Amino acid sequence: MTEAEKRQLDEQGYIIVPEFMDDHLLRELRVQVEALFEQEGENAGHEFRQEPFARRLANLVDKGEIFEQVVADSRLLVYLSHVLNGSFKLSSLNARSTNPYAPEAQPLHVDMGVLPDEIGPRVFNSVWLLDDFTEENGATRLIPGSHLWGRLPQDVLKDPTAPHPQEILVLAPAGSVAIYNAHVWHGGTANQTGRHRRALHAFYVRRDLPQQQWQKKLLSAETQARVSPMTRYLLALDDPMNDQLCAEGSGRSGFLK
Template sequence: MDMETALRELGVSDDLLTTAEKEQLDRDGFLPLEGILSAEEVAAFNQRLAELTAAEGDRAGLEVHQEKGTDRLADLVNKDPMFEVCFSHPRVLAAMHHVLGEFHLSSLNSRAALPGQGHQALHADFGQPVEPGAYQVCNSIWLLDDFTPENGATRVVPGSHRRGTLPTDEMPDPAAPHPDQIQLTAPAGTVVIFNSHLWHGGTQNHTTTPRRAMHSYFTHRHLPQQLDQQTYLRVNTYNRLTPAQHFILDVTG
């Protein structure tokens, strides 16, 4: 199996993203793909994540990361077949291929910013600046609530993935507002692709309900995964997945 074969078997082709969409992703560093999930699918995801959060209690998210002021879950690849779409959807994979070329899934997690919480400093998901085009990491946010200015929608600085710097190189306080930042506001069911070298961060949820999302995070194949899929993958999960999905997860039998 190789990258081109895996993508072809998962229904990925060059024409799944328009020229304008590719140009926006290159220029701005992010691309909203609306309507990836139906309202019924969004509701089903939210119900299942609530069940998992309740079942895992204070251990929720421990496989990767726990964050004060949020409900987090990790290792979703193993926790329900419904989550397979997050590392198999053709449009999402086409965007990852456009940004990274050769890639694998690094982790599949969820994050719900709780009321009054969720603010993050601007950051990139790579520890050092890279030259434009030499990108190593790319994320997708699966919106399970409408993202609004009030409920903590992610902020980004458009084009910052091309600066060759990190927020800490330019900002005295990366937690402060940036003059060029915008918020990624979009309806539930949207998947926002964003080049993870783009400066980004969650904002404070000013509503009375959690703001929920999943993060399907991909990296170049030479990088270690945030969650080692080979170590964590359960036998029943491996058996239900296709060889092309095994390739995206970078696992062997």
């Protein structure tokens, strides 16, 4: 990380890294994601969450080896370690594809609805752009610096779906990755075009929080046997405290709603 990147993450809460994915990885991720949408059909995303104006996929670490490259990318882990002070694990890897002409924007929100505590930040997200993000196609919006306000948008905004005077759009070409402290207020915007707007969301939490998707419970025995020691650590597969946190938080389904 450069000093400028550290400063922007600390003060503004986000950075956008262009050309993070090479052409091969971008192409393969697009192919795999579209194949999964086709394969899962109307059930896509049902394990965790579905939306009326977007396609979703969940539990992606278990749905192709290529997704292991995403969650364990060494460059991403540098940014992640900076935000979460060296204590982190994967919470979930999902895909979200805003439908053509989707009329509704997501409300501004903070991931998992949590605020920083006396230790510091607790959540981190990265949006992997599989398509260009433009003003018209549902790009993510962020409120720079809002991770420092110590407030949740739904507690102070009359309408979290309305435009915010301080918002910026993540405008970047496919292959970029938007990295942010997930206490920053953010949400997707409406897609006014005739094409899907696709992205992966690699979401991490501090190790004292439950995973949004309990990886040990959801991943197949084959996947768990295949992953590297570093990836096992990121997935918290051998972490008794994580098992306890997830058992209390998500119960039998393995998904924290």
